Amino acid sequence: MTRDRTVLALLVVVAVLLAAGPFLPRWMISLFNVSMGYGIVVLGMMLLMRTGLVSFGHGLYYCLGAYAAGMIDQIWNVSDMLAMIGGGIVVTAVVSTILGFLLSKYREIFFAMLSLAFSMILYGLLVKSASLGSTDGFNVAAKTLAGMDITGKGLRLTVYSVTVVVMGIAALLLHRYLASHRGRLAGAIRDNELRVEYMGASVRATVHVNYVISAVLAGIGGALMAINIGHIDPEMTYWPQSGEFVFIAILSGTASVFAPLGGALVFETVRSFAYEYSPNTWQMVLGITMLVVMIFLPGGLWSLFTRKKVAA
Amino acid sequence: MTEFVAVLVDGIVYASWLFIIAVGLTLIYGVMKILNIAHGSLYALGAFAAVSCANAWFAQGYAAMGSFAMLAVAAIAVALVFAPIIERGLLRHMYGKDEVVLVLVTYALFLILEDFIKLVWGVDPLFVQGPNYETPYSLLGNFDVAGLTYPNYNLLLVGVAIVAGLALAWALNRTRSGKLLLAVIHDREVSAALGINVGRMYFVTFTIGAFLAALGGALTAPTVSVVTGMGAEVIVMAFAVVVIGGLGSLPGAALGALIVGMVRAAAVHYAPEVELFSVYFVMAAVLIARPKGLFSGAEVRKI
Numbered sequence: 001m002t003r004d005r006t007v008l009a010l011l012v013v014v015a016v017l018l019a020a021g022p023f024l025p026r027w028m029i030s031l032f033n034v035s036m037g038y039g040i041v042v043l044g045m046m047l048l049m050r051t052g053l054v055s056f057g058h059g060l061y062y063c064l065g066a067y068a069a070g071m072i073d074q075i076w077n078v079s080d081m082l083a084m085i086g087g088g089i090v091v092t093a094v095v096s097t098i099l100g101f102l103l104s105k106y107r108e109i110f111f112a113m114l115s116l117a118f119s120m121i122l123y124g125l126l127v128k129s130a131s132l133g134s135t136d137g138f139n140v141a142a143k144t145l146a147g148m149d150i151t152g153k154g155l156r157l158t159v160y161s162v163t164v165v166v167m168g169i170a171a172l173l174l175h176r177y178l179a180s181h182r183g184r185l186a187g188a189i190r191d192n193e194l195r196v197e198y199m200g201a202s203v204r205a206t207v208h209v210n211y212v213i214s215a216v217l218a219g220i221g222g223a224l225m226a227i228n229i230g231h232i233d234p235e236m237t238y239w240p241q242s243g244e245f246v247f248i249a250i251l252s253g254t255a256s257v258f259a260p261l262g263g264a265l266v267f268e269t270v271r272s273f274a275y276e277y278s279p280n281t282w283q284m285v286l287g288i289t290m291l292v293v294m295i296f297l298p299g300g301l302w303s304l305f306t307r308k309k310v311a312a
Numbered sequence: 313m314t315e316f317v318a319v320l321v322d323g324i325v326y327a328s329w330l331f332i333i334a335v336g337l338t339l340i341y342g343v344m345k346i347l348n349i350a351h352g353s354l355y356a357l358g359a360f361a362a363v364s365c366a367n368a369w370f371a372q373g374y375a376a377m378g379s380f381a382m383l384a385v386a387a388i389a390v391a392l393v394f395a396p397i398i399e400r401g402l403l404r405h406m407y408g409k410d411e412v413v414l415v416l417v418t419y420a421l422f423l424i425l426e427d428f429i430k431l432v433w434g435v436d437p438l439f440v441q442g443p444n445y446e447t448p449y450s451l452l453g454n455f456d457v458a459g460l461t462y463p464n465y466n467l468l469l470v471g472v473a474i475v476a477g478l479a480l481a482w483a484l485n486r487t488r489s490g491k492l493l494l495a496v497i498h499d500r501e502v503s504a505a506l507g508i509n510v511g512r513m514y515f516v517t518f519t520i521g522a523f524l525a526a527l528g529g530a531l532t533a534p535t536v537s538v539v540t541g542m543g544a545e546v547i548v549m550a551f552a553v554v555v556i557g558g559l560g561s562l563p564g565a566a567l568g569a570l571i572v573g574m575v576r577a578a579a580v581h582y583a584p585e586v587e588l589f590s591v592y593f594v595m596a597a598v599l600i601a602r603p604k605g606l607f608s609g610a611e612v613r614k615i
Contacts, residue, residue, distance in 0.1 A: 054412045102600055109347060109411050110603055113555050117596040120548055124589030239548050243349075243419055250416060280430040287423030291402070294417060 006175055006256065014168035021160055029160050031268055033228045036167045038248060039264035041221035043174050044214030045249035046260045050178070051210045052190030056112040057119030058245050061092045061215040063237035064122070065222030067132070068092070070140040070232050081142040081150070081162060085223045092219025096212045104208040119237045126234035137233025140226045163224050170217060171257045177213065178257070182206055218245075247286065251293055253300020263301060317458040319577045325466040327573025328473035329528065333546060334553035335476060335565045336524030342560030343497055343517040345411055346403065349418040352547030353425035354394060354522045358529025359538045360429055361386035363438045366534070370442030379440070379448045383530040390530075391523035394425075399518040404511070422543070430540050437537040449534040469531060476524060477566055484562070493517070497560075552595040558605025567606060 017032070024032070041062055048055055065088030072087045073079045099118060106114050127135050142159070143151050150158045177183045185206045188196045193203045226232045235241060252263025270289065274282035297303055337351045365382040398421065406417055441447050452464035484490040496503045496513050504510045528546075536542075553572050557564025572591055579590040586593075598606060 054416075056415075106599075106603060109415065109559070110599065112412065112415065113551065114596060114599045114603075116548065116551065117555075117592045117599060120552075120592040121589055121596060124586070124592055127588060128585040238544075240544055246416065247419070280435065281427050283423040284427035284431075287420040287427075290420040290423070291417065294413065294420070295405075 006258070007172065009258070010168060010172055010175070014164055017164045018161055021157055021164070024160075026156070029156055031272060032265075033160055033163055034225070035265040035268040036163045036261070037221045037225040037228060038245070038268060039221075039261040040167055040170050040224065041218045041245055042248045042252065042260035042264050043170060043257060044217030044221075045245050046252070046254045046257075047174065047178070047186065047210050047217075048214045049249055049254050050186040050190065051207060052186075053107070053111050053207070053211075054246055055115040055214075055242065056239060056246065057115030057117070057237075057242050058214070058218050059237040059239065059242035060115070060119035060122050061096060061218035062222040062225070062241065062245070063119075063126070063232075063234070064088070064092050064095060065219030066140075066226035066232040066236055067126075067222075068219070069223035069226045070138060071132075073140065074138075079141060079143040080147065081145045081159070081227060084140075084142055084227060085166065085220060088219040088223030089216055092215045092222075093212060096215030097208075100208040100211045100215075103211060104204045116239060116242070119242055120239065123234050123237045126237065133233070135234060137231060137235075139231050141230055142227045159224075159228050163228065166220060166224060167261065170220060171261060174213070174217070175257045182209065186210060247290055249300075250290060251301055253297075253302035255299065255302050255306055259300060259302035266301065314458050314460065315581055318460055319574070319581050321457055321460070321462060321466075322580065323570075323574035323577035325462075325469055325573075326577055327569040328470040329532065330549065330553050330573055331473045331566055331569035332469070332476055332531065333525055333528035334550040334557075334569055335480065335562065336521035336528075337550050338554045338557070338560055338562065338565040339480065339524070340518060340521040341554065342562075343493065344403070344407070344514055346414045346418060347411065347551075347559070348521070349415060349547055350398065350421040350425060351418075351521070351525045351550065352543035352545075353422050353429070354390060354525035354543075355529040355532075355546050356429055356540075356543035357390045357394060357425065358387050358526030359533040359542060360433045360438070360529075361390050361526070362530035362533035363433075363440050363538050365389070366440045366448065367442070370446065376442060376446045376448075376451055379442075379446075379451070383448065383533070384527070387523055387527035387530040390526035391519050395519035395522040396515070398522070399515050403518070404514075407514075422547075426540065426543065433540075435540055437539045439537055440534040447534050465535070472527070472531065473569075476527075477562070481562060489513075489516075549591065552591055555595055555605055556598045558607035561605065561607040564605055564607030 021029070041058065044061075045055070045058060068087040068091035069084035072084060078084070103111060103114060126132060132138060142155075143149065145158060145162065178186070185196060185201055188199075189203055189206060196203050196206075222236065248263050248267045249260060251267060252259040267286075270285065271282060274285045278285075293300065299306075333351070333355055337348060340346055340348050340351070362383050365386040366379045369379050369382045370376070402417070402421065403414075406414055439447070440449075449463060449465045452468065454461045454463050455467070456462075482490075484494065492503070492508050493513055495506075496508060496510055500510055549572070553568040554565055555568070556571055557566070557568030571594060575590050575594050576587060579587045583590075
């Protein structure tokens with residue numbers, strides 16, 4: 001069974017990453033941290049894409065997660081890493097549940113446009129709110145982990161380890177969800193909504209649930225990214241950021257939970273090196289990569305690893 | 313009262329500017345069903361090309377008034393160079409794919425063109441300016457309304473927007489090719505079967521749309537510092553306009569531009585802290601109330 005192998009493989013990957021942590025060079029830890037943060041967001045994009053939806057505004061939840069993480073420190077002086085991630089989860093879950101009532105009625109380009117509008121509303125609010133640093137944003141620092149002091153030399157490694165574990169849990173839960181009854185409805189909805197309704201399942205409820213899950217994943221990614229980078233700004237909800245998530249999801253493909261995680265790593269690696277060696281053409285490299293993948297690998301990079309063809 | 317007049321004038325000028333850009337976007341969507349993110353890049357290309365053309369003109373020491381012609385030349389050049397490459401070279405192979413896939417293709421194009429601009433023009437801000445600091449923006453003089461002074465250049469924007477809108481409406485509804493285009497919009501396959509060269513229709517449409525985007529950029533260039541990333545800012549605003557009006561609708565683009573222009577001008581004057589927020593709030597509100605935009609239900613025939 002494929003399912004068992006995915007779970008096992010996930011556990012192995014998490015174990016290897018955790019064990020390798022102390023021996024990895026600094027730059028690699030940074031690269032992995034950013035890739036995993038992105039990877040978690042793209043897990044959510046993948047779920048939406050499986051449902052047949054492309055959001056051009058998932059930066060909304062990415063940004064909300066990050067700001068929630070940063071603001072519980074500002075407001076309540078809470079700087080525990082788990083609490084910060086929890087804050088991101090709660091805020092994104094609440095907001096996406098509310099917006100989901102509206103968005104679950106929309107499809108295709110209208111879904112993309114309405115989610116874009118919502119993310120730009122947040123952008124418009126944040127750039128004008130002086131108390132949150134306007135366009136400059138503000139700095140975020142996690143000081144404890146479940147009560148233990150983590151400041152100082154080991155901080156980077158701690159953040160890395162927590163990120164690995166969170167990513168593992170997120171991927172595992174999403175994988176179980178995708179294999180569940182409701183999870184499997186996603187593909188059916190993409191193919192033919194009417195049939196799904198005739199089978200007695202609610203399309204809207206499923207879209208709504210999937211939307212909330214994807215939003216929470218984006219919030220977790222955002223919170224982790226805020227802790228990891230230590231700084232947040234409104235660019236996180238500007239549309240090119242949302243576009244980047246769509247980009248990685250297209251690059252990766254949607255066939256397995258490994259696809260977004262691997263895709264995010266490939267993306268970050270390509271970007272880091274392209275940015276390092278030719279800062280003025282990295283977007284061009286990304287754009288051309290995206291076109292090549294869309295034309296020649298409609299199932300994403302992951303389809304290179306699977307013999308069975310799965311549509312993007 | 314003065315404030316109200318200021319809002320009105322600013323709103324109309326801003327709406328005109330938005331319309332010039334958004335009408336090309338809605339035209340391309342109406343005909344080809346492509347929501348073209350690269351429209352923002354064509355706008356930016358128009359602005360950068362305008363800087364090069366106008367400054368070259370000034371550097372030659374020719375009459376400053378000729379710089380206006382240079383703005384137009386820049387827009388035409390951008391359309392003639394990039395439209396064939398983009399439409400014939402790439403988009404032509406993509407027709408019939410899912411609308412969302414087409415959006416992503418143009419997003420990839422957008423990324424490529426952003427860096428193309430950096431490679432050609434560098435990353436420093438540029439200005440349309442002659443050796444004696446002359447610029448088309450100030451050449452036309454000013455006009456006064458209710459005690460407020462505005463550059464006449466703004467009137468030029470309004471004029472161009474009105475001419476562009478009327479010309480498109482006339483071309484679509486009163487000319488032979490326009491009517492053929494309406495047939496293509498209505499049913500591509502049947503039109504092709506009846507002998508309409510659909511490929512050429514698409515190509516011409518895309519070129520006109522690209523020209524309008526570039527023209528918007530070229531006309532903007534003298535009023536701002538031309539910087540990389542200006543395309544990203546404009547394209548979401550143009551999205552708001554066409555989504556409010558109804559994708560693919562010509563009067564919709566005009567109405568959308570007016571709404572966004574007025575809302576933004578009012579926000580700038582009365583509540584500057586909600587300036588950007590207000591535009592997208594209206595966009596979301598319209599999408600919620602009328603998911604396909606204001607002009608979609610009433611019109612059977614789009615564009």
